[in-house]
Amino acid sequence: MEWINAIVQGTLLGGLYALFAAGLSLIFGVMRLVNIAHGDLIVLAAYLGLTTTIALGVHPLVALVLVLPVMAGLGYVLQRGVLNRTLGQDILPPLLVTFGLSVIIQNALLEAYTADPQKMDAGLLETASIGVGPLALGVLPLLTFAIAIIVIAGLQYIFYRTALGRAFRATSDNQEVAQLMGLNKAHVFGLAMALALAVTAIAGVLLGIRTSFDPAVGGARLIFGFEAVIIGGLGNLWGTLVGGILLGVSQTLGAAISPGWQLLAGHITFLVILAVRPNGLFPRISG
Amino acid sequence: MTQSVAVTRSTNASRIAGILALIAIVILVAGPYWAGRADMRLMGEIFLYLALASLWNLLAGYAGLVSVGQQAFVGFGGYMLFALTIFGGLHPLLAIAGAGVLGAAISVPVASLIFRLRGAYFAIGTWVMAEVFRLSFAQVSALGGGSGTSLPTTIVRSLADGRAAREALSYWLALSAALLVLAAVYLLLRSRHGLALTAIRDNELAASSLGIDIWRTKFLVYVVVSGLTAIIGALIFLQKLRISPEAAFSVNDWTAFVIFIVVIGGIGTLEGPIIGTLVFFLLRETLADLGTVYLIVLGFVAIVIMLKAPKGIWGFIVDRYDLQLFPLGYRVQRKD
Numbered sequence: 001m002e003w004i005n006a007i008v009q010g011t012l013l014g015g016l017y018a019l020f021a022a023g024l025s026l027i028f029g030v031m032r033l034v035n036i037a038h039g040d041l042i043v044l045a046a047y048l049g050l051t052t053t054i055a056l057g058v059h060p061l062v063a064l065v066l067v068l069p070v071m072a073g074l075g076y077v078l079q080r081g082v083l084n085r086t087l088g089q090d091i092l093p094p095l096l097v098t099f100g101l102s103v104i105i106q107n108a109l110l111e112a113y114t115a116d117p118q119k120m121d122a123g124l125l126e127t128a129s130i131g132v133g134p135l136a137l138g139v140l141p142l143l144t145f146a147i148a149i150i151v152i153a154g155l156q157y158i159f160y161r162t163a164l165g166r167a168f169r170a171t172s173d174n175q176e177v178a179q180l181m182g183l184n185k186a187h188v189f190g191l192a193m194a195l196a197l198a199v200t201a202i203a204g205v206l207l208g209i210r211t212s213f214d215p216a217v218g219g220a221r222l223i224f225g226f227e228a229v230i231i232g233g234l235g236n237l238w239g240t241l242v243g244g245i246l247l248g249v250s251q252t253l254g255a256a257i258s259p260g261w262q263l264l265a266g267h268i269t270f271l272v273i274l275a276v277r278p279n280g281l282f283p284r285i286s287g
Numbered sequence: 288m289t290q291s292v293a294v295t296r297s298t299n300a301s302r303i304a305g306i307l308a309l310i311a312i313v314i315l316v317a318g319p320y321w322a323g324r325a326d327m328r329l330m331g332e333i334f335l336y337l338a339l340a341s342l343w344n345l346l347a348g349y350a351g352l353v354s355v356g357q358q359a360f361v362g363f364g365g366y367m368l369f370a371l372t373i374f375g376g377l378h379p380l381l382a383i384a385g386a387g388v389l390g391a392a393i394s395v396p397v398a399s400l401i402f403r404l405r406g407a408y409f410a411i412g413t414w415v416m417a418e419v420f421r422l423s424f425a426q427v428s429a430l431g432g433g434s435g436t437s438l439p440t441t442i443v444r445s446l447a448d449g450r451a452a453r454e455a456l457s458y459w460l461a462l463s464a465a466l467l468v469l470a471a472v473y474l475l476l477r478s479r480h481g482l483a484l485t486a487i488r489d490n491e492l493a494a495s496s497l498g499i500d501i502w503r504t505k506f507l508v509y510v511v512v513s514g515l516t517a518i519i520g521a522l523i524f525l526q527k528l529r530i531s532p533e534a535a536f537s538v539n540d541w542t543a544f545v546i547f548i549v550v551i552g553g554i555g556t557l558e559g560p561i562i563g564t565l566v567f568f569l570l571r572e573t574l575a576d577l578g579t580v581y582l583i584v585l586g587f588v589a590i591v592i593m594l595k596a597p598k599g600i601w602g603f604i605v606d607r608y609d610l611q612l613f614p615l616g617y618r619v620q621r622k623d
Binding site: 033034036082085086091092093094095096097099100101103104106107108110111219220222223226227230260261263264267268270271274275278 | 347351353355400401403404406407408410411412414415418419422423425426433538539543546547550554579580582583585586587589590593594597
């Protein structure tokens, strides 16, 4: 029973990891950019959520009404102001600029909020659970998982059914031709980053309700998201959800063996997949 | 009429730089006789950062392997120093060399896995590896588990008699490590492999059509850099005398600072890491009181340099004055 419980809880945890990964996957798919600051942006969203709940006295999920557009706006400005200038054949500039960004965000949060761990107060939502047979499923993990599915389905819809998605795919396929067709590359990339950071806002707020966080935890979130992307296969959003679930289940199973094995088990699963299926389980595009 | 030309590697500037470098080395070797204890400690740290920066520069600037996980090998080297002296009973100096050999050995399976990731994903893959190393060493209770351990005094004493002698030895070790790394990188770049690396850096497709085995060349660089990084790691923790997973595998200390040093100094040049290290420590010694603000400033400087002057300080000087202190390339000159 303990094992089944670990697998179920891990699956639900995978929903959160898929949310970490979705933004990463989206911007890589559109502009081949890997954002090292992604984890720190998730933590930034959590802190914005915290400040909003305290300042306005609202529930963390309500705070999203504010945090989501702020993060999306930040994404657009960041992309057009800084990141667009780094894109090109050379992979060094985007990597090093987002790395610098990561250090700036981390230390700015440290300066503003100190290193003390913080947590958002979501009241009943944190402890409520539903009994399914002998298992107790937390309402928050269930909600997170449902949100992950809705977000991924939404992204999938935007990508393949809307004009914006067509612009994303066209620019991704061939930037020059897309420009000739009247698309403004800089604007399209800005919108992609805005969308990615909107997802990040959701991930950050859910993270902040689920566990305590401090300015230094961004790196680990980036790594979890990245592992989910690679396990699932580059460019495949539903694959990313599978990747997140595999990672979550490995971690909870590892933790069931010994607490010290929780993170290690997740990394080992990732390395094993990398060894046997270097392109992930369901690759759509090649790296 | 044919014109007579001469092909040379060295220039007047590089010859003068060579002589000045020799003088500087002599003065630095005599350090323990003229420098105070605090200065010696600081200089020792500068030498080790210079070595780390030169190694990362070889990896990222020449081989195109942008790693944000070099702390894996710094920490591994440090832990090997502790393990080989405490459990293996080796003399610390032998243990440092052993850490280098083991660091190179462990990098072979690591490389065979993460070389499957390309470009930016390779970078995050190296970080995952460093996390795996950190979590694994935290599981080894014989080495203090998550809280770490100190180097036993008997081992520290076996290094040299008396504190002054130990500090001098530690200083000389750091200095020779920096010189060894600079010489190794310089000689590698001047060799056939260096030519291959430069070709790969400039155009991978063209390089492979000329018969260069890209995978093997990069693999070789990765293994050499890992081994040398492990040696530097062992030296770092010989200075600190205490190791813990957090300190040993710190991404800020052993990768973020190193990247800033190289980017500010000039990536893809031998001179860049030297300039970058000097600037970095100058900034640190003047701004360190600012704490986190100092790191924010460093981050901004690195971003601005990457956007406005991607070749760094040294690249700017080269463009302006056509200087080259390390004779790597060839120059054609008319003889008359």
